[in-house]
Amino acid sequence: MTDAGAVALAREELPAGWVRATLSELCDVNPRGFDEEPDEDDFISQVPMASVEAETGRMDPSVQVRFGDFKRKSLTRFQEDDVLFAKITPCMENGKIAKAQGLFGGRGLGSTEFHVLRSRGGVLSEYLTHYLLQRNVRIVAEQHMSGAVGQRRVPRSYLEALEIPVPPLPEQRRIVAELDRQLAHIEAGEAAVAAAVRGMAELRSSITDSAIDELDDALIRPLKETLREPLRNGVSAKATNDGTGIRTLTLTAVTRGEFINLYTKLTTADPEKATKLWLEDGDIFVQRSNSADLVGTSAMYRGVSDWAIYPDLLIRVRVDHALALPEYVALVLETNRVRFYFRQNARGLSGSMPKIDQSTIENAALPLPSLEKQRAIVDWVQQQESVIAPLAESVDAAQAESGNLRGSLLHAAFTGALVPQDPADEPASVLLDRIRAKREAAAKPPRKRTVRAPRKARKPAPPGQEELPQ
Known part of the structure; x- marks a missing residue:
C-alpha cells in the first residue's frame, strides 16, 4: 500500500x-x-x-x-x-x-x-x-x-x-467534534502561555535595548568591520533514518532568540563541505529566511567545538575578539532596532519566505564601545536576566506541558481512544471499496459499437450451376 x-x-x-x-x-x-x-x-x-x-x-x-x-x-x-x-x-x-x-x-x-x-x-x-x-x-x-x-x-x-x-465516517465526525471541543480549551491555555512568552521576550528586549541605548557616544560601525572571517551560509542536507550521518542544527535551534541544542538531526551532509561548518564556542547564527516576524532572529552558541554543523537557512557570524565580544554582538543583533532593520530589508515579505542576505547582516550598525564597556553591558544584562529567570522557567514549563497535552490528545484521536466505537457504523473498508468501484466504473471508456459493412450482393451463378435445394 x-x-x-x-x-x-x-x-x-x-x-x-x-x-x-x-x-x-x-x-x-x-x-x-x-x-x-x-x-x-x-x-x-x-x-x-x-x-x-x-x-x-x-x-x-x-x-x-x-x-x-x-x-x-x-x-x-x-x-x-x-x-x-x-x-x-x-x-x-x-x-x-x-x-x-x-x-x-x-x-x-x-x-x-x-x-x-x-x-x-x-x-x-x-x-x-x-x-x-x-x-x-x-x-x-x-x-x-x-x-x-x-x-x-x-x-x-x-x-x-x-x-x-x-475510521468509519460517523466515527470521524465524532472524533472531529470531540477534538474541536477539547482543543478549544487547550488553545485558550496556549493563548495565555503565548502572551506570557511574548511578555518575556518584550521584557528581555527592553533590558537589552536600555543597555545599548545608553551608548550614545559610542562609535557606530557596520558588523562587517568586527568580523574575524566572512559570513558563511550553512548546508542543505537530507535527514537520515538509520542513526548515521553528521549532526546538524535545525532552524528551531535559534528560533526563540536563544540557542537550544536539543534541536538537531543526523543528515547526509557532504563531509568535505562540513569541514568549514563545524560549530565553535561563541558562534552567532542569524536566520536568513523565515516568517516576517522571525526572519533575522539570532542566537549565540556556547559549547564544545566540532559538535555539529548548521543548515542553509542560518548564516554564521564570527567576530574578531580583539574588537568585539561575541556576547555583546549577540545582544546588539537582538535589539528591536536591529530586528526592525532586518525586517525592513527583507525580500519577499509579501510571499511565503522573507529573506535577508549576507550584505544586509554585514551592514547592520553596531555601537562599538571599548571591550571593557562591552563586558560591563553583558554582565549587567545577564544580571537582570537572572532575576527574571524563575519566571522564564515557569513559562517554558507551561509551554512544554501545553504541547504535550495537544500531542496526547491527537494520539488518542488517531488510535481510537478518544471516542467510543459504534458497531452499527459502516466499516471504513466498505465505504472505500464503494468509492473505489465508483471511480473505476467512471474511468472505463464507453464500449464502442462495431459497425458492420453492408453485405455485398451475391453474383448470380452461371447458367447450369445454380445451387440446388438440399
Missing part, C-alpha cells in the same frame, strides 16, 4: 471498522483545478502563505480578487473543504496546514508552495487536517524533503504514499 519513501507513523492495532489507506487512495492530490471554473468577473478568495495560521488548521480567506485578473498567474487553485499543506521549509515545519473554508464563491487562489488534498468522500477534511498537524507527521515529512539549498520541499510522491488510519 505504501512505497519505500513513506514511513508508517504508527502501527498500533486498529479498532474494529478502521482501515489504513494512503492519501492517494483517499484524495486527489494536487487536482488540476476547480470542479467548476469561475467566470472572469467572479470574485474569489486569495490565500497567500501568510494567511494560513501555524498549527491551528485555520486560514484567513477574507482577501478577494477578480478571477479574470489572476487566472493566468501561477497560483494554486483550490476550493471549499480542500486541505492545504505547505510543502516548503520552514513553513511545513511550522505547521502551515489548514482546511479551506469560508472561501468567497467557494474557491480560492493561493501560494504555489501549497499541496492540495481533495477528499473523495472517504475521509473528512477536518479529520485529515488534524492528522497532518501532528508534530510527528511533520517531523517525518521533513526527513523526506528534497530540493536546492533554502528551497527544500515535501514531494508530492511522499504525500501520495503517506498512510493514515481511517
